[in-house]
Amino acid sequence: MRNVIFALLAALMLPLTAQAERLKDISSIAGVRQNQLIGYGLVVGLDGSGDKGNSSPFTTQSLGNMLNQLGVQIPQGMKLDSKNVAAVSLTATLPAFARSGQKIDVTASSLGDAKSLRGGTLLLSPLKGVDGQIYAMAQGSLIVGGVGASAAGSSVQVNHLSVGRVPGGAIIERDAPAASSQGVVELELNEADFSTVNSVVSAINREFGGGVARAIDGRLVEVSAPQDSNSRVAFLARLENIAVTPAKASPLVIVNARTGSIVMNQTVTLEPCAVAHGNLSVTVSNTPQVSQPGALAGGQTAVTNQADINIKADGGKVISVPRGVDLAKVVAALNSLGAGPQDLISILQAMKAAGALKAELQII
Numbered sequence: 001m002r003n004v005i006f007a008l009l010a011a012l013m014l015p016l017t018a019q020a021e022r023l024k025d026i027s028s029i030a031g032v033r034q035n036q037l038i039g040y041g042l043v044v045g046l047d048g049s050g051d052k053g054n055s056s057p058f059t060t061q062s063l064g065n066m067l068n069q070l071g072v073q074i075p076q077g078m079k080l081d082s083k084n085v086a087a088v089s090l091t092a093t094l095p096a097f098a099r100s101g102q103k104i105d106v107t108a109s110s111l112g113d114a115k116s117l118r119g120g121t122l123l124l125s126p127l128k129g130v131d132g133q134i135y136a137m138a139q140g141s142l143i144v145g146g147v148g149a150s151a152a153g154s155s156v157q158v159n160h161l162s163v164g165r166v167p168g169g170a171i172i173e174r175d176a177p178a179a180s181s182q183g184v185v186e187l188e189l190n191e192a193d194f195s196t197v198n199s200v201v202s203a204i205n206r207e208f209g210g211g212v213a214r215a216i217d218g219r220l221v222e223v224s225a226p227q228d229s230n231s232r233v234a235f236l237a238r239l240e241n242i243a244v245t246p247a248k249a250s251p252l253v254i255v256n257a258r259t260g261s262i263v264m265n266q267t268v269t270l271e272p273c274a275v276a277h278g279n280l281s282v283t284v285s286n287t288p289q290v291s292q293p294g295a296l297a298g299g300q301t302a303v304t305n306q307a308d309i310n311i312k313a314d315g316g317k318v319i320s321v322p323r324g325v326d327l328a329k330v331v332a333a334l335n336s337l338g339a340g341p342q343d344l345i346s347i348l349q350a351m352k353a354a355g356a357l358k359a360e361l362q363i364i
Contacts, residue, residue: 023187023200024240027221030186032096035176037135039090041125042066043108043142043164049116050086056112059087066123086114092127094135098176103168106138116161118144127170135176140169185223185236192219195247203244251359255345262344264359270330272323273356275347 042062043050051059059082064074074080088108095104108122120142127136142164189196197215204213204223213223223239226232253264291302323329334344351357 020243020245022240023203023242023244026191026196026244026246027187027189027200029236030188030220031178034096035094035129035135037090037092037094037127037129037170039092039125039127039138040111041088041090041108041138042123043086043088043114043117043120044084044123045119045121046084046086046114046117047119048083049118049161050083050114050120051110051112052083056082056087059085059112062087086117086120087111088117088122090122090125090127090138092136092138092170094129094172094176096176097178098172100172100175102172104136104170104172106140106166106169108142108164108166110162114162116144117142117164118161120164122166122169133174135174136170136172138166138170140166142166183225183227185225185239186216187221187223189219189221191249192217193247194218196244197221199246200244203242204239207238207242253348253357253359253361255348255361255363257345257363260342260345262348264330268330268357268359270323270333270351271356271358273351273354275350 040062042059060080063080063082063085067074087110089111090106090108092104092106098104106122106127108117110117122139122142124137124139126134127138129135143166144161144164187200189200197218197220200221201213201215204221205211211224213221216222225235225239248267249265251265251267251269253262253268255262289304291304293300334347345363348357348361352359352361
């Protein structure tokens with residue numbers, strides 16, 4: 001099992017030498033971003049798998065309000081059966097530079113106790129941004145990825161049936177907010193690093209001339225750009241393809257204590273150390289025995305359990321762990337300990353405390 005844990009690490013090993021990357025891969029332009037949209041709507045046409053009126057009163061209320069808006073007068077006190085209707089929350093992503101008339105995908109998630117949204121149709125619903133403005137209107141047939149069936153009290157289900165998507169189901173009604181154009185472009189690094197910022201500034205100034213780019217802090221670089229929109233686009237197309245050599249990432253080991261998963265990046269190193277590791281196993285076996293009284297004894301048959309407990313302690317050996325200066329040697333050294341996933345977590349913690357593990361250790 002321990003070899004399985006590090007198999008993916010060995011497959012993903014990269015050389016320690018940093019490689020040049022395009023500026024667009026390690027940074028983004030301030031203001032050029034996606035925006036989240038949210039809404040509320042009704043899905044109709046369900047085959048009896050919608051919300052129950054008693055447990056989801058907001059579905060019945062929404063259905064009544066919709067009918068009133070469409071000119072259908074609901075008598076006072078009339079109970080609406082909503083078993084074919086489900087209330088859903090709607091989410092979508094408004095891409096950068098989105099314009100009116102473009103289509104985007106919508107995800108509908110059940111808010112009530114609907115068993116399935118399969119076969120349903122989303123009615124016309126508004127999608128709002130964080131500013132409360134309506135940016136898109138959504139409507140269309142849902143596609144549900146899950147499959148379910150039930151009969152004679154038995155049921156089977158694969159994936160979720162209470163979430164569906166409407167591909168291209170929302171039409172943008174309001175243009176996405178545009179970034180302000182003041183003759184300056186702000187580049188934001190994906191990861192803050194002063195060395196990488198310095199490399200970015202140097203690479204841009206080599207490409208366009210001195211004084212075009214200047215560092216603001218460990219993440220932000222300010223670049224002077226043309227005011228004309230056509231020249232500005234050409235400038236940015238040239239800018240985002242500049243090759244930059246980022247600084248090496250800080251050594252990091254991430255441990256999931258619940259699953260025993262261990263992931264480390266390529267800059268992790270080990271110092272020479274000695275590790276003693278042993279296993280303790282406890283085995284409990286239970287054997288039922290039947291006590292049968294004699295024919296004329298007048299007793300009753302009784303079942304008793306006989307428990308057998310065995311404790312086995314494997315002898316721990318002191319193993320010398322050599323210095324590991326790259327990921328391959330670190331993986332080989334840890335595999336040589338012969339420890340399982342949970343034991344490796346304890347060993348890594350001890351190595352970190354002793355100063356043998358040269359990396360930040362994060363436990364999630």
